[in-house]
Amino acid sequence: MGKIKGFIEINRQNEENIPVKERIKNYNEFAILLNEAEIKKQGARCMDCGIPFCHSGCPLGNLIPDFNDMVYKGEWEKASKLLHSTNNFPEFTGRLCPAPCEKSCVLGIVNDPVSIENIEKNIVERAFKNGWIQPQPPKKRTGKTVAVIGSGPSGLATSQQLNRAGHNVTVFERDDEIGGLLRYGIPNFKLEKNIIDRRLKILEQEGIIFKTNANVGVNYDIKNLDYFDAIVLCGGATKPRSLPIKGIESKGVYQAMDFLTQQTKIVFNKPIDEKKISAKNKNVIVIGGGDTGSDCIGTSNRQGAKSVTNFEIMPKPPGSRSEKTPWPYWPLQLKTTTSHEEGCERNWLINTKEFITDSDGNLTAIKTIQVEWEIIPGQRPKLIEKPNTEKIWPCDLVLLSLGFTGPETILSKQLGINLNKKNNYESKNYQTSIPHIFTAGDMRRGQSLIVWAISEGREVAVQVDKYLTNVSYLQTKGAGDIPLV
Ligand SMILES: Cc1cc2nc3c(=O)[nH]c(=O)nc-3n(C[C@H](O)[C@H](O)[C@H](O)COP(=O)(O)OP(=O)(O)OC[C@H]3O[C@@H](n4cnc5c(N)ncnc54)[C@H](O)[C@@H]3O)c2cc1C
Structure with a gap:
């Protein structure tokens, strides 16, 4: 590699984001690209680790140490060609991938892993800016x-x-x-x-x-x-998963995807078929703690929700890598997204029992109960409700993000x-x-x-x-x- 002791001398540097107060005023991306000198230094953190576990951590088998080295040396066009040889669309993964490659980075055993995802984003953005990404039509057609x-x-x-x-x-x-x-x-x-x-x-x-x-x-x-x-x-x-409990038909309970799709159409001034689902001035509860739930939290805050509360039925993961998922495996670990940082109250081990409505069928509250998971070796974990832990949560909008x-x-x-x-x-x-x-x-x-x-x-x-x-x-x-x- 270009800089033999780069991983000792240089710390990981993440992208800065526009401050929360500013960014929730609109629906634009808010990460600020690192400057060229800094991203080259980040490339220099890649070690000559011998067996690059990041290759197998990445489902695309991206040739990560090679493009890290090219970035360090300023060989951006070459890095873009190499990256595109395994990944058709690094501009999507460079923004949105949970980066399993970084979780299997060898440097990650003892230090912060190399910022591979960010390096990928910088390579592709530079390539588009410089006109290096050009159509490659086939030389011959097969007729098929x-x-x-x-x-x-x-x-x-x-x-x-x-x-x-x-x-x-x-x-x-x-x-x-x-x-x-x-x-x-x-x-x-x-x-x-x-x-x-x-x-x-x-x-x-x-x-x-x-x-x-x-x-x-x-x-x-x-x-x-x-x-x-x-x-x-x-x-x-x-196909969205529903929650077949009392009150599911209430006015005010929606599938996350209906909410998210509608909002993107509104951003682009497209007509929407149904009535607008609005979080403005509402107490919003998002049920489901995954990526979709996180996107609903970010969208609710941008729409001007009064409060945003998140429920997850599973236990709160540990703050650092769980012993059950040692390196280089994908870690069981608490994930805090930029949407979580924008404001929400997160609750774990909580199950929704009922949607409560007024006489016109409008949602007014949710009834929940605390749960725990009984683990019996060889069997599926069993959900146990904790007696006397029912709680009523007043709310006007519920977004179901329970997976598909x-x-x-x-x-x-x-x-x-x-x-x-x-x-x-x-x-x-x-x-x-x-x-x-x-x-x-x-x-x-x-x-x-x-x-x-x-x-x-x-x-x-x-x-x-x-x-x-x-x-x-x-x-x-x-x-x-x-x-x-
Ligand atoms: C809210 C949300 C957030 C997510 N965030 C992330 C993230 O941050 N990072 C990440 O890596 N993954 C994320 N994912 C997951 C990721 O988006 C999907 O895994 C990925 O898009 C799957 O790609 P796909 O091409 O298989 O299907 P899709 O992207 O679902 O595309 C399928 C397409 O097929 C079309 N279609 C279906 N049936 C027909 C038909 N009969 N005729 C014509 N067209 C049809 C659909 O309209 C759709 O456009 C997220 C998912 C959701 C729901």
């Missing part, structure tokens, strides 16, 4: 046609890879805009939507055709897909594809029981992460390419054999 259903990160990665292999790719998306959860699920303050548009321009220039407002199986007849030599289903897993039960089944039913035990689309090596139909992303693996969606898109593309032409030269995980200038 592929339909990709769904335009989230898995559909986009699939289509870019297959198009680069020379196939003619058409992407069908039921929404009015391309991007999947990146577009309407993840709030603008985490990912500004011009970041998606900038990449889409490249994909279009490479020759990919995008059809929006095409809900396959609903307003777009499935028979039209007969034209295609292969089909890849990348429809996501967005799986993908929608309209495509599986119409195409005759089985679901597996976990309710996801069944496949073997990404191929369904119908030979020319493949599947990838959350639809295949269940709700997951952007980095996994991109990884699945790259993997399925290889299988489709082989199916169409018997051979594939597409790369999946970092093989490091691209010609570096």
Whole structure:
């Protein structure tokens, strides 16, 4: 590596954020990029650790120590080429990935890990700014046609890879805009939507055709897909989990995704179909302590909520890595997001028993009970309610962010594809029981992460390419054999 003792001499430096009071006035991104000198120093913290566990920590197998070294030496264009050889969209992961690579960084055993995610973001932002990211249309076309259903990160990665292999790719998306959860699920303050548009321009220039407002199986007849030599289903897993308890029908209880999608449409002055769900001047309770819950907290504060309270049924994780998840595993550890920092009261080991309403059916409060988990070896943990711990929480808006039960089944039913035990689309090596139909992303693996969606898109593309032409030269995980200038 460039600087042998960099990891001893230099401390980790994170990005600064715009102060909370300022940033919650709008829906813009609020991280301030480090300057070039500082980010080069961060690259120098990468050690010559011998076995870079970060390679396997990253589902894409990003070649992290190599691009860290290039950044340290100021070889930005070379770093961008290397990064793009394994990751189609580092601008998404560089902003939104929980960075399993950093959790498996060797330096992380004794010190703060290398700020890999931030380095990735800086590489790709510099590359866009300098015009290094240019369309790479294929030199030859194979004459084969592929339909990709769904335009989230898995559909986009699939289509870019297959198009680069020379196939003619058409992407069908039921929404009015391309991007999947990146577009309407993840709030603008985490990912500004011009970041998606900038990449889409490249994909279009490479020759990919995008059809929006095409809900396959609903307003777009499935028979039209007969034209295609292969089909890849990348429809996501967005069937929301509900809370079937008394009062669930109350006016004031909403699914998180309805709230988040609506807010992003409002940011872009798009018409919304339903009545506005507003947190303004309300006491908001967000049920569910994951990423979606965190996004609801950030959005509620931006809308001007009077108070925001968060419930989680699981115990509060430890402040530092639990002994049950030693390095280099993904740690069980308390996560405090920038949305949490913006203001909310977090409660753990709490279960919701009832939504309480007035005589007109308007939500007025929630009834909860404290719980604990009984652990019996070899059995699933058992939820125990603690007697005499009921509590009434006055509130006017409840947002349910309880995860997702799986993908929608309209495509599986119409195409005759089985679901597996976990309710996801069944496949073997990404191929369904119908030979020319493949599947990838959350639809295949269940709700997951952007980095996994991109990884699945790259993997399925290889299988489709082989199916169409018997051979594939597409790369999946970092093989490091691209010609570096
Ligand atoms: C609120 C929220 C926040 C998240 N935050 C993060 C985060 O910070 N970091 C992270 O790594 N992950 C995050 N995730 C998870 C991540 O967004 C997903 O894992 C990822 O988007 C999955 O990609 P995908 O392409 O498989 O599916 P999706 O992104 O869900 O895309 C599927 C697309 O298919 C379309 N579609 C479905 N059926 C049809 C049909 N019949 N015809 C046409 N189109 C169809 C849908 O409209 C959708 O656009 C978050 C998820 C949510 C819900």
